[in-house]
Structure formats: structure tokens, C-alpha cells
Amino acid sequence: MNTFAAMNADDSKKTRKGVSKESRRKAKRILKYFKPHRKVFAIGFVFLILSSAISTLFPELMGRLVAAGSLPKSSSDSIWKLNSINSIAIVLVIVFAFQALFSFMRVYIFSYVTERALKSLRAEIFSHILRLPMSFFDQRQVGELNSRISADITLLQDTFITTIAEFIRQTIMVLVCGTLITLISWKLTLVILASLPPMILVAALFGKFIKKLSNQVQNEIADSNIIVQEAYSGISNVKSFANENYERKRYDSVISSVLKLGMKRAKWRSGFISFILLFMMSTIALVIWYGAILQSQGDIEAEDMSRFILLAVFVGASFGSLPDLYSKLVKAIGATEHLMDLMDETSEALNPDHEPIKLKGRVEFKDLDFHYPARPDVQVLHKINFQAEPGEQIAVVGSSGAGKSTIASLILRFYDPTSGSILFDEKDHLSYDLSALRSEMAIVPQEVMLFGGSIRENIAYGKPGATEQEIIEAAKKANAHDFINEFPDGYETAVGDRGIQLSGGQRQRIAIARAILNDPTILILDEATSSLDSESEMLVQDALTKLMEGRTSFVIAHRLSTIRNADKILVLHKGKLVEIGKHDELFAQKDSIYHKLCTFQFMNETTEA
Ligand SMILES: Nc1ncnc2c1ncn2[C@@H]1O[C@H](COP(=O)(O)OP(=O)(O)OP(=O)(O)O)[C@@H](O)[C@H]1O
Numbered sequence: 314m315n316t317f318a319a320m321n322a323d324d325s326k327k328t329r330k331g332v333s334k335e336s337r338r339k340a341k342r343i344l345k346y347f348k349p350h351r352k353v354f355a356i357g358f359v360f361l362i363l364s365s366a367i368s369t370l371f372p373e374l375m376g377r378l379v380a381a382g383s384l385p386k387s388s389s390d391s392i393w394k395l396n397s398i399n400s401i402a403i404v405l406v407i408v409f410a411f412q413a414l415f416s417f418m419r420v421y422i423f424s425y426v427t428e429r430a431l432k433s434l435r436a437e438i439f440s441h442i443l444r445l446p447m448s449f450f451d452q453r454q455v456g457e458l459n460s461r462i463s464a465d466i467t468l469l470q471d472t473f474i475t476t477i478a479e480f481i482r483q484t485i486m487v488l489v490c491g492t493l494i495t496l497i498s499w500k501l502t503l504v505i506l507a508s509l510p511p512m513i514l515v516a517a518l519f520g521k522f523i524k525k526l527s528n529q530v531q532n533e534i535a536d537s538n539i540i541v542q543e544a545y546s547g548i549s550n551v552k553s554f555a556n557e558n559y560e561r562k563r564y565d566s567v568i569s570s571v572l573k574l575g576m577k578r579a580k581w582r583s584g585f586i587s588f589i590l591l592f593m594m595s596t597i598a599l600v601i602w603y604g605a606i607l608q609s610q611g612d613i614e615a616e617d618m619s620r621f622i623l624l625a626v627f628v629g630a631s632f633g634s635l636p637d638l639y640s641k642l643v644k645a646i647g648a649t650e651h652l653m654d655l656m657d658e659t660s661e662a663l664n665p666d667h668e669p670i671k672l673k674g675r676v677e678f679k680d681l682d683f684h685y686p687a688r689p690d691v692q693v694l695h696k697i698n699f700q701a702e703p704g705e706q707i708a709v710v711g712s713s714g715a716g717k718s719t720i721a722s723l724i725l726r727f728y729d730p731t732s733g734s735i736l737f738d739e740k741d742h743l744s745y746d747l748s749a750l751r752s753e754m755a756i757v758p759q760e761v762m763l764f765g766g767s768i769r770e771n772i773a774y775g776k777p778g779a780t781e782q783e784i785i786e787a788a789k790k791a792n793a794h795d796f797i798n799e800f801p802d803g804y805e806t807a808v809g810d811r812g813i814q815l816s817g818g819q820r821q822r823i824a825i826a827r828a829i830l831n832d833p834t835i836l837i838l839d840e841a842t843s844s845l846d847s848e849s850e851m852l853v854q855d856a857l858t859k860l861m862e863g864r865t866s867f868v869i870a871h872r873l874s875t876i877r878n879a880d881k882i883l884v885l886h887k888g889k890l891v892e893i894g895k896h897d898e899l900f901a902q903k904d905s906i907y908h909k910l911c912t913f914q915f916m917n918e919t920t921e922a
């Protein structure tokens with residue numbers, strides 16, 4: 314079952330069982346964001362009560378208007394009658410006007426408060442999620458997470474602007490108009506009340522079944538969306554394998570079952586709606602029939618009868634809207650709970666206002682064991698021990714999956730070692746502030762990610778607030794200045810999703826410029842696996858050499874030719890550090906793993922050439 318399906322099943326479970334105390338407690342925390350605006354909110358609430366109160370005048374006045382028209386026609390009364398018809402009509406118009414004014418104020422004020430509360434909620438969620446540890450992101454699909462958050466927030470927006478207000482308004486309507494009809498005729502009211510239990514029972518049964526079908530439809534739609542999403546984001550794979558037809562068929566089969574389920578739901582829905590209509594109409598007929606009998610017995614006046622019918626229609630409409638509003642509120646509580654769960658995830662101990670530190674750059678791994686939090690059963694690193702002296706160039710080699718990138722992640726403190734420790738300048742990593750420690754490091758990753766914006770902004774990412782001169786200087790050192798200047802817009806050229814696409818080598822040089830600006834003590838280079846042509850390879854290599862000067866550098870090397878001059882080479886094999894030494898020493902041992910790696914690659918290179 315996919316995550317969406319799981320979430321839906323989860324939601325439906327909640328709705329079926331009602332809302333637990335725990336959920337309500339969690340949902341209440343949303344009020345924190347409304348608190349700063351509570352005075353404005355209170356004013357909105359007054360307008361809500363006013364507009365609700367005034368809506369209850371409506372059926373009453375209309376009833377009176379109709380009743381005034383049907384007053385017996387006697388000459389002495391006719392002037393009075395016309396007067397009263399006109400004055401009721403004028404009062405109605407005034408009521409309409411106030412209703413419009415109050416509703417405007419209510420919606421505006423609630424929106425004013427809600428938009429502000431949700432802005433701070435959005436900001437807090439974003440900054441909280443940014444601070445969550447890597448393990449959080451390992452276990453989630455980020456796109457899905459994001460769309461769920463937007464959906465939850467939209468639901469909250471609807472809830473605080475309309476749903477709550479509507480719920481209160483309709484409840485007031487039912488109570489006030491309900492009291493009025495009881496006062497007019499308790500006998501007729503009893504007839505209506507008697508019709509309620511069977512209607513509620515049928516609605517509940519049908520509703521449950523339709524809800525189940527709706528959940529199934531939603532799950533199928535989520536499945537179909539995953540296919541679409543995968544196909545679009547992997548479009549180059551789809552095209553290169555000429556699998557358009559395969560994808561179309563895959564999608565077709567899912568949407569066919571969406572259609573089938575949708576039609577099944579439609580059958581039940583139509584049945585439900587026609588049943589409710591039939592039942593309601595019969596009840597109205599019954600009330601009017603019984604009312605006529607009462608009228609003929611002199612139990613109720615003709616004018617009261619018309620008032621009663623109008624009021625009863627309003628009670629019915631308001632009452633009918635309550636279940637839907639209620640289920641929206643339950644959904645909103647679920648959404649809030651989900652958001653609060655995210656806020657409860659423990660974040661990293663980051664401190665943006667940290668005291669600046671300056672490391673010498675000594676790094677030591679001491680008896681370090683590690684497994685990823687998501688996969689406790691697979692130990693990735695076993696008893697790793699090594700030291701990197703300040704300014705040394707350390708190469709990390711080993712076959713795919715050996716644990717090279719994992720070592721880089723541990724140096725960057727993305728994860729905690731499961732046992733053993735990492736020392737920076739001979740002090741345990743825990744004795745440093747995490748933000749301060751990371752500010753002393755930079756990484757040039759395998760896959761360089763460019764942010765939407767100009768090249769200048771992308772380089773400045775390494776040091777927000779860098780001057781134009783510093784940026785150009787860094788670009789020159791990174792061998793990027795020349796190609797940047799060849800673009801018509803130079804440093805202002807837009808890159809990222811909406812901008813121009815840069816080649817792999819160009820992107821790497823931007824990342825190198827970023828790292829140069831950042832001026833880290835400890836540098837991590839995850840060499841790109843995709844090979845560059847020899848000219849850009851040379852440019853990148855030259856830029857890297859300049860970048861590494863005077864810094865402790867860890868180079869995860871795929872091409873062994875680039876690490877001949879490394880001070881130490883760490884050879885990883887299945888998570889164990891099996892060999893440490895310089896190229897010449899390691900290569901001289903004919904039975905070393907390093908020797909094997911080298912000869913294997915050398916053979917490949919010669920056959921390629
Ligand atoms: N986020 C993660 N969660 C769980 N396991 C992971 C995670 N990242 C990597 N692994 C596992 O840890 C092991 C080491 O992976 P790592 O990425 O360090 O290998 P590598 O040496 O960098 O390989 P490559 O040369 O292919 O990049 C692999 O078995 C991998 O499946």
C-alpha cells in the first residue's frame with residue numbers, strides 16, 4: 314500500500330471513531346498561532362453572532378410578510394394591511410443590508426486573522442523541517458510531504474475562515490428557528506422530529522458505505538498520480554526506453570478502476586440523494602396535510618401555518634448542512650494533528666547565532682561503528698580508525714556501496730555514530746556547536762544542485778553577503794569566470810529550474826567557486842561519477858587543486874588517477890577500513906585491494922582508449 318493510501322485509511326479510521334482526546338489536545342495547539350490576534354478574532358466573532366442572529370430574523374419576517382398578505386380582506390383593515398406589508402418589506406431590506414455588512418466584516422476579519430496565523434505557521438513549519446536531521450528526509454518522499462503540508466494548510470484556511478463560522482451560524486439557526494416552530498405548534502414540530510431518526514439512520518448507513526467507496530477512489534487516484542509523477546520526472550528514461558506505451562497502459566489500468574469505483578459510488582450516491590429527496594418531500598407533505606387538519610379544527614391560524622412552513626424549511630436546510638460541516642471540522646483536526654506531529658519531530662541542535670570558531674583542521678575517527686537510523690539491521694561501517702592532520706589531503710576509495718559517502722556524511726555530522734566518536738582538533742564532536750562546526754566545512758557534491766536565481770547568487774550561496782569582487786575572485790580561481798562571461802548576461806544569467814542548463818563540468822566549477830568563497834577549514838569532495846571530457850576535467854581538476862590548498866580535504870575518488878598525490882589513501886571494503894597509505898606504498902603491495910582497484914581501472918581505461 315502506498316503512503317497516500319495509508320494516510321487515507323488513517324483518516325477514515327479517525328472519522329469513523331470520532332475524534333480522540335489526544336487529537337483534540339494536539340489540534341488545540343494550532344490556537345497558539347491565532348493568539349496574537351485574539352482581540353481582532355473576538356471582534357470577528359461578535360460579527361459572526363450578529364450576522365447569525367440577524368439571519369434568524371429572515372424566515373420570521375418572510376413568514377410575517379406572507380401571513381400579512383393572507384390577512385382577511387375587510388375594508389377597515391386594508392390600509393393597515395398595506396402599511397404592514399410595506400413596513401415588513403422595508404424592515405426586510407434593512408435586515409438584508411445589515412446582514413450583508415455583518416457578513417462582510419465577519420469574513421474579512423476572520424480572513425485577516427487566519428491569513429496571518431497561517432503565515433506564521435507556514436514559516437515555522439518550513440524552518441522546523443529545515444532543521445530536522447537527515448534521517449527524517451531519508452524516510453520520506455519530499456514531494457509527497459510537501460503536497461500533504463499544503464493540503465493540510467489549505468484545509469485549515471477553509472476551516473478558520475468559513476467552516477467554523479458556518480457551523481456556529483447554522484447551529485444558531487437550528488436552535489432559534491427550532492424554538493420558534495415549537496412555539497408556533499409543538500404538534501407539527503413533533504411530526505418533523507419523528508421523521509428525523511429514520512432519516513439520520515439511513516443517512517448514516519449510506520454515508521458510511523459511500524465514504525468507504527470514496528476512500529477507495531481516492532487511493533486509486535493517488536496510485537494513478539504516482540504513475541504520472543514518475544513518468545514526468547523520469548521522462549528521459551521513458552523516452553529512451555521507448556516506453557510511452559507501457560506507461561500509458563499502466564496509467565490506463567489504474568484510471569479504469571478509478572472509473573469503475575467512481576460509477577459504483579455514483580450509483581449509491583444517486584440512490585441516496587433520491588431517497589433523501591423523497592423522504593423530505595413526504596415529510597413536508599405530511600406536515601402540510603397535518604397542518605391543514607389542525608387548521609380546519611381551529612388549532613392553528615393560517616398565518617402561523619405559513620410562518621411555520623418557512624421556518625421549518627430553514628431549520629431543515631441548516632440541520633442538513635451540519636453533518637458535512639462536522640466532517641470538515643474532523644478533517645481539519647486530522648490535518649492539524651499531522652502538522653503538529655511534524656512540529657514534534659526532534660530537530661538538530663542548530664544555533665544560527667553561534668560564536669565563530671576557527672579549527673586547525675585535524676579530524677580523527679575513533680573506533681567508529683555506524684548504521685543508518687532507517688536500517689538498524691545493516692551495519693555500514695565497522696570500527697573505523699584514522700587521523701587526518703591539518704591541511705592533509707585524504708583520499709577515500711573503495712567499490713560502490715563500500716561506505717565512502719557515508720564517511721563524508723558523518724564528517725558533516727549528518728548522522729551520529731552508533732558507537733565510537735569523531736574528534737575535531739582532538740576534541741569530541743559533541744563538544745562543538747553543530748552550526749559552528751558545519752560552518753568550518755564545505756562540500757563539493759557529486760550532483761551539484763543550483764538554486765533558481767542568477768549565477769552570482771548561486772556562487773554567493775557559499776558566503777551570503779559576499780562582495781562583487783569576492784565573487785569574481787572566487788569564480789576566477791574556480792576556472793568559471795571565462796565561461797560565465799561568455800553568457801550574454803554574465804553573472805546575472807539565470808540558472809536552476811527556470812534558467813539555462815549548465816553542463817556537469819560548469820556546474821561543478823560553480824560549486825567549487827561556492828566552496829572557495831566559503832573558505833572552509835575542512836573540505837569534502839565527492840567526485841562526480843560521470844566523467845567529463847578531458848578539457849573540462851582538467852579545468853575542474855585544476856580548480857580543485859587550488860581549492861584544496863591549505864585545507865584538510867577528503868576526496869572521494871572514483872578515478873584513481875586523481876589521487877596519486879594524496880597524503881593518505883583510505884581503502885574501504887564492505888564497511889571496513891582495510892588499507893591506509895600513500896599511493897606508492899599501497900600499489901607496491903601486489904596483493905592489496907588498492908592494487909586490484911588500480912589494475913582493474915587501468916585495464917578499463919586502456920580498453921576504453
Ligand atoms: N540514507 C541511507 N539509509 C540507509 N542506508 C543507506 C543510506 N545511504 C547509504 N546506505 C547504505 O550504506 C551503504 C554504503 O553506502 P555509501 O553511499 O556510503 O556507499 P559509497 O561507497 O559512497 O558508494 P558509491 O561509490 O556507489 O557512491 C550501502 O549499502 C547503502 O545501501
Ligand SMILES: [Mg+2]
Pocket residue numbers: 717718719
Ligand atoms: Mg557515494
